[in-house]
Amino acid sequence: MQRDDAYLLDMLLAARRVARYTSGLTREAFAGDDIRQDAVMRQLQIIGEAARALSPALRDSHPEISWQGIIGLRHRLVHHYFRIELERIWRVVEEHVPVLISQLERLVAPDEPQEEVSGGNNLPK
Numbered sequence: 001m002q003r004d005d006a007y008l009l010d011m012l013l014a015a016r017r018v019a020r021y022t023s024g025l026t027r028e029a030f031a032g033d034d035i036r037q038d039a040v041m042r043q044l045q046i047i048g049e050a051a052r053a054l055s056p057a058l059r060d061s062h063p064e065i066s067w068q069g070i071i072g073l074r075h076r077l078v079h080h081y082f083r084i085e086l087e088r089i090w091r092v093v094e095e096h097v098p099v100l101i102s103q104l105e106r107l108v109a110p111d112e113p114q115e116e117v118s119g120g121n122n123l124p125k
Contacts, residue, residue: 004058005108007050012104014046018097027090037086040093041077047100048074065103066096 021039022030030036051059051070059067073092077084 003053004055007054008058008104008108010050011047012101012108014043014050015097015101015104018043018047018093019101022093027087027094030090030093031086037089041084041089044089044092045074045077048072048077062103062107065100069096070100 018040021036021043025033025036030040048070051067052074054067059065
């Protein structure tokens, strides 16, 4: 389904942003940086909203992805923002986002075909 493809891409891009925003960051640095916290939590909301919008058929066909956990985190971030535990968000960033990126990369078609690199020369002929 074409809409599913768009939502999966949105999820992948948002997850990659989370990884980029937190690259090289320690838990302590994250806890002291409210701008990065806001950026990360916004991307996690996008991931959850896109997951919620996916067709049930797609979600059912990929039970290896914790759809309800992703959607539940989005719900907590949006509706229970006053009870967000930064330690929990950091755990999601460290443990779950890298796994999700890997899972989504298998589901999202690349924009361009990947050319095989041989002999170390990948310049066009």
